[in-house]
Amino acid sequence: MSTAAQHATSPPVALAIAGTDSGGGAGMTADVRAFAACGVHGSVAVTAVTVQDSLGVSDVHPVPPAVVAAQIRTVARDMGVDAAKTGMLASAEIIAAVAEVCDEVGIGSGGIPFVVDPVAASMSGSPLLAGDALDAIRSLLLPRATLVTPNLDEIALLVDVKVVDDASAREAAAALHDLGAAAVLVKGGHLEATTGREQAECVDLLSLAGGEEHEFRSVRLDRPHTHGGGDSLASSITAGLARGMSLVDAVALGKEFITRAVDHSYPLGAGHGPVSTLWAAAL
Ligand SMILES: Nc1ncnc2c1ncn2[C@@H]1O[C@H](COP(=O)(O)OP(=O)(O)OP(=O)(O)O)[C@@H](O)[C@H]1O
Ligand SMILES: Cc1ncc(COP(=O)(O)O)c(N)n1
Structure with missing residues (x-):
């Protein structure tokens, strides 16, 4: 089939550079589900295999770096990538x-939107990133990122800012811009846990270079099963970018998507169940 004929009938392609979760709640499984639900074809570069269930991660097997790179290169060369995102990167x-x-295939600095979700640990507390890899995220990924989507714990690790209110969320965003991130989404999901103050809403702050800001608000749903929430948000934003949306519109799509996914989350196993995209299934 010619390239033109393929493009006439094919959806945009999004690439997840992420680890596996054998329990199916987070990582590349969540990414590909979100991509499909948001109307894009999902491709994957697996970075690590985790032995994981609803209670936590019991083993991690990183993929050789050259194999991770080869997966990205082969997908980019054959199918083309309209937007990419990172999840667990391990080392x-x-x-x-x-x-x-x-850089070689044009993701990030080359103009293909690049969403960096700086995953450091699972929600169960297991490390998913080597301790000495934070510097590599700061110096190698943030300068290439179209958008970085840290949670409050990752912000503390990356820029040593404790986010407790709007002012400290802005301070964190400024510190991440200083490290080279073009745009920052400070996710507010952990605010209740980190401050101990009850929150009626989940507010995510989008900070763009040049000082433009947007707040994305939802009601804080009383749901214990939010495994894979961060991955699903970053992937749905990436899907929006792959579809050609502006960053603000893609984040709006992601916020709508994750709010519904949290709302439809379900218990599974003895620990934390996953957010759900099954509400989007048509059959
Ligand atoms: N209880 C909730 N109700 C509604 N939205 C939520 C809730 N908890 C988190 N969110 C939203 O889910 C998204 C992920 O936020 P969070 O800060 O929890 O990131 P994360 O720690 O990377 O996610 P996770 O560890 O759950 O994978 C954000 O848009 C946040 O506002
Ligand atoms: C392979 C992999 N990637 C990412 C997460 C983070 O998801 P969560 O914070 O919901 O545990 C995870 N647990 N496993």
Whole structure:
């Protein structure tokens, strides 16, 4: 089939550079579900295999960095990538390989939207990133990122800011811009846990270069099963970007998507169940 004929009938392509979750709640499984629900074809570069269930992560097997890079290169060359996102990256060596191949194929600095979700640990507290890899995220990924989507714990690790209110959320965003991120989404999901103050809403702050800001608000749903929430948000934003939306519109789509996914989350296993995209299934 000619390239033109393919493009006449094919959806945009989004690429998840992420780890596996054997329990199916988070990581690349959540990414591909979100991509499909948001109307794009999902491709994957697997960075690590985790042995994981609803209670936590019992083992991690990183993929060799050259193999991670080869997955990205082969997908980009054959299918083309309309937007990409990172999740679990496991090690500084994998991050270096990802940065290099992203430059080679045009992801990030080359103009293909690049969403960096700086995953450091699972919600159960298991580390998903080597301790010495934070510097690689700061120096190699943030300068290439169209958007970085940290939660409050990742912000503390990356820029040593404790977010407790609007002012500290802005301070965190400014520190991440200083490290080179073009846009920052400070996710407010953990605000209740970190401050101990009850919150009626979940507010995510989008900060764009040049000082433009947008707040994305939803009601805080009383749901314990939010495994995969951060991945699903970043992937749905990436899907919006792959579809050609502006960053503000893509984040609005992501916020709508994740709010419904949290609303439809379900218990599974003895620990934390996943947010759900099944509400979007038509059959
Ligand atoms: N209880 C909730 N009700 C509604 N939205 C929520 C709730 N908890 C989190 N969210 C939203 O889900 C998204 C993910 O936020 P969060 O800050 O929890 O990120 P995360 O820690 O990366 O996610 P997770 O660890 O759950 O994968 C944000 O848009 C946040 O506002
Ligand atoms: C492979 C992989 N990637 C990402 C997460 C983070 O998701 P969560 O914070 O919901 O545990 C995870 N648990 N596993």
